[in-house]
Structures are given as C-alpha cells and as structure tokens.
Amino acid sequence: MRRLRYTAVLALVLAMVRPAAAERLVTSLSNYRVSIGSTFAGADLVLFGTVDRDAGTVARRGGYDIVVTVTGPRQPMVTWRKERVLGVWVNAESRTFVDVPTYLAVLANRPIDRIVGPELRRRLQLGLDNILLPQDIAGDVADVVRDDPFRMAFVRLRVEHGLYLERNNALTFLTPTLFRTPIPLPADAPIGSYAVDVKLFADGAMLARESSAFELYKVGIEQVVASAARNHGLLYGLSATAFALMVGWLATVVFRRD
Amino acid sequence: MQIYLPIAELPVNMFLILVMGLAVGFISGMFGIGGGFLMTPLLIFIGISPAVAVATVTTHIAASSFTGAITYWRRRALDPALALMLLTGGLLGTTAGVWLFSFLRAVGQLDLTIGLSYLILLGTVGSLMVVESVRAIIRARQGKPAEIRRGGSHTWIHGLPLKLRFKQSKIYVSTIPVWGIGFVIGFIGAIMGIGGGFLLVPMLIYLLRVPTNIVIGTSMVLTLITMAFATIMHAATNHLVDLVLAMILMVGGVTGAQFGSRAGQRIRSEQLRLLLGLLVLAVGLRFAFGLVLQPEELYTVRAAEGPL
Numbered sequence: 001m002r003r004l005r006y007t008a009v010l011a012l013v014l015a016m017v018r019p020a021a022a023e024r025l026v027t028s029l030s031n032y033r034v035s036i037g038s039t040f041a042g043a044d045l046v047l048f049g050t051v052d053r054d055a056g057t058v059a060r061r062g063g064y065d066i067v068v069t070v071t072g073p074r075q076p077m078v079t080w081r082k083e084r085v086l087g088v089w090v091n092a093e094s095r096t097f098v099d100v101p102t103y104l105a106v107l108a109n110r111p112i113d114r115i116v117g118p119e120l121r122r123r124l125q126l127g128l129d130n131i132l133l134p135q136d137i138a139g140d141v142a143d144v145v146r147d148d149p150f151r152m153a154f155v156r157l158r159v160e161h162g163l164y165l166e167r168n169n170a171l172t173f174l175t176p177t178l179f180r181t182p183i184p185l186p187a188d189a190p191i192g193s194y195a196v197d198v199k200l201f202a203d204g205a206m207l208a209r210e211s212s213a214f215e216l217y218k219v220g221i222e223q224v225v226a227s228a229a230r231n232h233g234l235l236y237g238l239s240a241t242a243f244a245l246m247v248g249w250l251a252t253v254v255f256r257r258d
Numbered sequence: 259m260q261i262y263l264p265i266a267e268l269p270v271n272m273f274l275i276l277v278m279g280l281a282v283g284f285i286s287g288m289f290g291i292g293g294g295f296l297m298t299p300l301l302i303f304i305g306i307s308p309a310v311a312v313a314t315v316t317t318h319i320a321a322s323s324f325t326g327a328i329t330y331w332r333r334r335a336l337d338p339a340l341a342l343m344l345l346t347g348g349l350l351g352t353t354a355g356v357w358l359f360s361f362l363r364a365v366g367q368l369d370l371t372i373g374l375s376y377l378i379l380l381g382t383v384g385s386l387m388v389v390e391s392v393r394a395i396i397r398a399r400q401g402k403p404a405e406i407r408r409g410g411s412h413t414w415i416h417g418l419p420l421k422l423r424f425k426q427s428k429i430y431v432s433t434i435p436v437w438g439i440g441f442v443i444g445f446i447g448a449i450m451g452i453g454g455g456f457l458l459v460p461m462l463i464y465l466l467r468v469p470t471n472i473v474i475g476t477s478m479v480l481t482l483i484t485m486a487f488a489t490i491m492h493a494a495t496n497h498l499v500d501l502v503l504a505m506i507l508m509v510g511g512v513t514g515a516q517f518g519s520r521a522g523q524r525i526r527s528e529q530l531r532l533l534l535g536l537l538v539l540a541v542g543l544r545f546a547f548g549l550v551l552q553p554e555e556l557y558t559v560r561a562a563e564g565p566l
Contacts, residue, residue, distance in 0.1 A: 036262060038261050039259075040269065041269050076561070077559055077561055078366065078559070078560055079558070080560070081556055082553060082556045087550060088550060089550070090367070090370050091370060102561075150557075153556075154559055157555070157559045187262070188269075218264065221264075222262055222264040225502060226265065229264070229265055229493065229497050229499065229501075233495070233497055234493070234494040236494075236501075237489055237492070237493025237494050240317050240490075241320060241486045241489050243317075243505070244318070244321035244324065244486070244508060245321070245486070247321045247505075247508045247512060248324030248325040248512060249325075249328065250512075251321075251325045251513070251515070251516070255516040
C-alpha cells in the first residue's frame with residue numbers, strides 16, 4: 001500500500017516536472033450511447049484516437065503501441081462443472097466469480113506479449129490471461145492461478161459467446177500517431193455502463209492512459225418490458241395474464257365457425 | 259426478421275418462433291392438449307434459458323387453454339364444480355412449484371430437474387399411451403368392441419371420506435383425491451412449464467371416472483387458471499416471463515390450434531392417441547440423450563443471483 005502511494009507521488013512529481021515531454025492520448029468513440037431496440041443484433045463501435053506530441057517529445061524508435069481494454073458492467077457469475085452421477089450428467093461443482101466483467105474486450109495493434117513484459121502485463125491486467133477474476137473460495141475472495149480449470153472454462157465460454165475477446169490486430173495505426181479500433185458488441189451484450197481504457201506504450205513502458213465510457217441501454221418496448229418485469233413484477237404478471245386471456249378470447253371470436 | 263427478446267436477452271428470428279407457435283398450436287389443437295411439453299423443450303433447444311422458457315410458456319398456455327375453455331363452455335361440456343375443487347389443490351401446487359423452481363435455480367440444479375422430470379414423466383406417459391393405443395388398434399382390427407372403461411367398479415379411492423357430489427360429471431367422490439390431483443398438476447406445471455392436460459385427462463378418466471365428454475373442458479379450465487396463476491407467480495418472484503416472446507407464441511399457437519382441431523376430427527381416436535404417445539415418447543427420449551450422453555461442454559456459466 002505504502003509502496004503504491006510512493007509510486008503515485010513519484011508519478012505526480014514526474015508529471016509536474018516535465019509536462020511537456022510526455023505524450024498525451026486524445027480519443028473519441030463513434031457513439032457514447034448505444035441503444036438496444038427490437039431489431040438489435042449487435043453493434044460495432046469505433047474508437048478513434050491520436051497520440052498528442054509536442055516539440056519537447058523525444059522520438060520513439062520502436063514506434064507506439066496501444067492496448068484498449070473495454071470492460072462491461074460487473075456482475076457475480078457462477079461457473080458449474082458437470083460430473084457423471086448415477087449415469088446422469090449433473091452440475092456437481094461450482095465456483096462463484098465475484099463481480100467480474102460481463103463483457104471484456106482487449107484490442108491491440110500487435111500481440112501484447114511483444115508490447116510489454118510479463119511483470120507489467122500482470123500489474124496493468126493486460127489481456128485475458130492477466131485480468132483479475134476474483135473467486136469466492138469459502139468466504140475468501142482471491143484470484144486463482146491462471147491455469148485453474150474453472151477460470152479457464154469461464155474465459156473460454158465467454159470467448160465462445162463473443163462476450164470476452166482479445167484481438168492482437170484489431171487496432172490499426174492510420175498514421176504513426178493516429179489510430180482506430182472497432183469495439184464489437186454481440187447481440188446479447190449486457191446493458192449498462194462500459195468502461196474504455198486506452199493505454200499507450202513505447203519500448204515496453206507505459207507512457208499515457210486515457211479512460212472514457214459508453215452506455216448500452218434498452219429503448220422502446222424492450223425497455224418498457226424489461227423494466228416493468230423487474231420493478232413491477234406483480235403488475236407485469238397480471239398484465240401478461242390479461243393479455244393472454246385477451247388473445248385467447250380473440251381467437252374464439254375470429255375463428256368462430258357458427 | 260430478427261427480434262430482440264427483452265427478458266431472455268437475446269435476438270431470435272421472429273418467423274421461427276411464429277412457426278414454432280403454429281406447429282405446436284396445430285398439434286395441441288389436434289390432440290386437445292396445451293402443448294407446453296413440446297413448446298418448452300423447443301424453446302430450450304433454440305437457446306432460450308430453461309428458466310425463461312418455462313415461465314414464458316405458462317403465459318402461452320393460459321391463452322390457448324382460454325380459447326379451449328370458451329369453446330367447451332359454449333357446448334356446456336365442462337363441470338365448474340369439479341374444476342373449482344381441482345383448482346383449490348392446483349393453486350397450492352403452483353405456489354409450491356414456483357417456490358421449488360426459485361430454490362433449484364439458486365442452487366444450480368434447475369436444468370437437471372427440468373430434464374429429469376421431462377424424461378420420467380414423458381417416458382412413462384408416452385410408453386403407456388403407445389401400449390394402450392396399439393392394443394386398441396389391434397382390438398379394432400379384430401372386430402372386437404372397444405373396451406368399456408366406465409363401469410360401476412369401485413376402487414379404494416371411492417372409499418375415502420369427505421365425499422361430494424358433482425352433478426355435471428355424475429360422480430360422487432371424496433374431495434381428497436380431487437385436491438391431490440389438482441396439486442400434482444399445479445406443481446409439475448409450474449416446474450416444467452406444461453399445462454398438464456395430457457396427465458390430467460387420463461387421471462380424471464381412470465381415477466375419478468369422470469365422463470369423457472366432460473373431461474377435456476374441465477381440464478382446460480383447470481389449466482387456464484393454474485397457468486394464469488403460474489404466470490403471475492413467475493413474473494412476481496423470478497421476473498422471467500418474456501412478454502415479447504409470449505406474444506409471438508400466443509398468436510402462432512391459437513391460430514395453429516384452430517387448424518389442428520379440424521385435422522384432428524378426421525383421424526380415429528386410437529390412432530390419434532398412438533401419434534400423441536409417440537410424440538410424447540420422442541420428446542422424453544430427446545431429454546434422455548441430453549442427460550446420459552457426455553456433453554461436449556462440461557462447464558456452464560451463468561449470472562449469480564446477486565445485487566443488481
């Protein structure tokens with residue numbers, strides 16, 4: 001904790017000492033509010049950005065690298081493993097992941113292990129292998145080893161559903177300082193607030209970071225139905241029933257044969 | 259055309275759902291059943307979570323059984339007193355069923371329970387129906403008259419106390435088995451997302467000896483009220499009823515049922531029972547494979563019930 005504070009103070013001092021020498025990131029999203037209507041079948045957002053340099057900025061021999069991490073709303077999740085019990089496959093063991101992102105995208109211009117070293121990757125939680133996925137283990141909350149079968153299965157299933165993704169070539173530099181990346185949102189992306197974290201690297205060190213956010217929300221009848229179902233369950237059930245009865249009655253009128 | 263389902267939280271093809279509604283409606287009209295035992299598995303197979311499928315199908319069945327109940331009411335082919343008695347047990351059963359449903363969902367065993375219940379129930383009922391109808395067909399081929407089911411024979415059920423006379427059905431039975439049957443139907447209906455018509459009809463005929471012409475209408479009334487109640491309960495406690503999905507299913511279902519009932523009148527009743535039996539058995543077997551074969555994916559991820 002203390003070390004962290006020292007580092008923060010040091011960073012602050014450094015920032016004040018040479019404000020002109022550092023690069024700055026300027027980014028913009030194509031859309032800050034993404035609406036889910038009745039025809040929603042996924043969306044592709046685009047993040048644009050530029051590395052802002054000034055006269056005092058030193059030249060970077062290896063060029064710039066960018067890693068973008070998009071984190072969806074957090075939620076506790078359970079991973080179940082089936083086992084054979086008396087000839088039938090049943091959910092036998094489970095692990096609860098405490099407040100993990102429901103959506104996670106890691107987008108970079110080249111493989112992350114070539115951008116930064118393992119130590120910094122772990123510290124900055126870069127990539128699906130390094131993201132913190134704390135589990136509730138008998139009351140204790142801790143992240144487990146990377147090759148824990150439940151953690152691996154969790155990440156694999158999220159990747160298969162398109163809700164977790166890591167793309168090493170998604171981000172492209174249009175000029176040495178201007179870049180863009182698509183952020184693919186699948187159709188079943190959960191609603192809520194998404195944090196976008198952009199990190200700039202050169203020669204294996206982080207130079208700058210920038211964060212923004214966008215919102216995924218339901219509109220129209222989807223929104224009305226979803227919020228009514230959640231907030232006014234009883235009323236919702238009553239109207240669903242009334243509606244069912246109406247349809248049933250209408251059918252007898254429409255198809256009456258006499 | 260893709261449409262986004264607000265509660266199931268996934269997009270589906272609207273026409274696929276409509277066609278499913280029509281097809282199940284056709285079958286349900288043909289056999290005089292609610293069709294929940296077909297609709298729920300179909301929804302699960304296209305990727306809707308079992309919990310949402312079960313809760314939503316209850317709404318769909320409420321609509322289709324209301325159509326049926328009105329039709330039978332016009333013909334006076336139902337027994338309101340018997341329906342009311344069954345209902346007393348049915349509502350209790352539904353409450354218990356929805357409670358167990360929530361509990362199983364919390365401990366992660368809902369899918370297994372739904373699968374096992376379908377396997378056991380459909381396997382048993384399907385086999386019985388197939389055997390019974392094949393016998394009836396053979397008997398008809400040999401020119402023997404159909405077996406007379408309704409006789410004066412009394413079983414232990416008729417010895418129970420708290421007897422009541424049901425005028426319309428012309429029976430005099432204890433209310434205990436009536437309540438019991440209602441409870442069982444309400445209970446499994448809430449857990450499995452079925453109206454239970456295909457169980458209730460034989461139970462009323464064989465156990466309570468209710469005349470066949472009264473049975474279907476009475477069972478429709480019971481199904482209607484238990485399913486309407488289950489919809490309200492599922493919506494109030496688990497927030498799982500998808501109205502958009504239910505709407506499409508209902509429109510397809512009630513339309514299909516009209517054509518199905520006309521088609522059903524052209525087929526002989528024992529052949530109809532054989533077809534229904536085979537269908538029930540097939541759905542049961544599909545669940546059996548799902549439970550016994552090693553799944554390709556051993557792991558599943560789902561949202562935990564947490565603060566939202």
